[in-house]
Amino acid sequence: xxxxxxxxxxxxxxxxxxxxxxxxxxxxxxxxxxxxxxxxxxxxxxxxxxxxxxxxxxxxxxxxxxxxxxxxxxxxxxxxxxxxxxxxxxxxxxxxxxxxxxxxxxxxxxxxxxxxxxxxxxxxxxxxxxxxxxxxxxxxxxxxxxxxxxxxxxxxxxxxxxxxxxxxxxxxxxxxxxxxxxxxxxxxxxxxxxxxxxxxxxxxxxxxxxxxxxxxxxxx
Numbered sequence: 001x002x003x004x005x006x007x008x009x010x011x012x013x014x015x016x017x018x019x020x021x022x023x024x025x026x027x028x029x030x031x032x033x034x035x036x037x038x039x040x041x042x043x044x045x046x047x048x049x050x051x052x053x054x055x056x057x058x059x060x061x062x063x064x065x066x067x068x069x070x071x072x073x074x075x076x077x078x079x080x081x082x083x084x085x086x087x088x089x090x091x092x093x094x095x096x097x098x099x100x101x102x103x104x105x106x107x108x109x110x111x112x113x114x115x116x117x118x119x120x121x122x123x124x125x126x127x128x129x130x131x132x133x134x135x136x137x138x139x140x141x142x143x144x145x146x147x148x149x150x151x152x153x154x155x156x157x158x159x160x161x162x163x164x165x166x167x168x169x170x171x172x173x174x175x176x177x178x179x180x181x182x183x184x185x186x187x188x189x190x191x192x193x194x195x196x197x198x199x200x201x202x203x204x205x206x207x208x209x210x211x212x213x214x215x216x217x218x219x220x
Contacts, residue, residue, distance in 0.1 A: 005058050005062070008051055012048065022037060022044075023088050023091050025037070038092055049081070056071075
């Protein structure tokens with residue numbers, strides 16, 4: 001990442017050197033070449049601004065320990081560009097210590113450049129507001145994601161609780177079924193015991209009656 005910034009810095013140094021040479025040349029060119037050179041310098045100013053914006057974007061992605069130093073360097077580059085723009089503005093309306101013959105044309109060009117600068121500033125402000133909105137939306141998204149994750153964890157916990165409750169209910173149902181079978185078996189055995197006792201009592205009663213009968217018959 002820092003190697004890319006260094007490439008941008010080298011490109012910036014070459015461009016500003018060329019820009020400075022062209023500003024010095026502007027005072028001595030003929031009127032026919034002056035307009036072309038002014039347009040070329042205006043285009044170069046825009047390229048330098050875009051280059052500084054690329055530097056600023058790259059600085060935001062570097063190691064936080066290196067960021068303050070790189071940010072200071074980019075700010076110095078931007079201050080230098082402001083100075084060069086002022087020199088260019090002065091040179092574009094000055095020729096050999098005075099104004100050129102076609103002042104209206106020159107001031108018209110300066111007015112157009114000022115309008116373009118204002119449009120660029122307005123566009124930058126809009127981009128900044130859009131970035132702020134995107135940052136706010138991203139924060140809301142992260143918060144919503146955290147809430148969603150918490151809800152999913154709660155649902156998972158509730159699901160595990162329900163599954164454990166179902167397992168306990170199955171165990172209780174199994175225990176109840178076993179208890180019911182044991183109870184039915186005890187009832188069946190109890191009935192069997194009652195039947196056996198009844199049969200034994202009947203047999204004993206019959207035997208007593210037979211014994212009494214034979215005893216009475218013999219006495220007669």
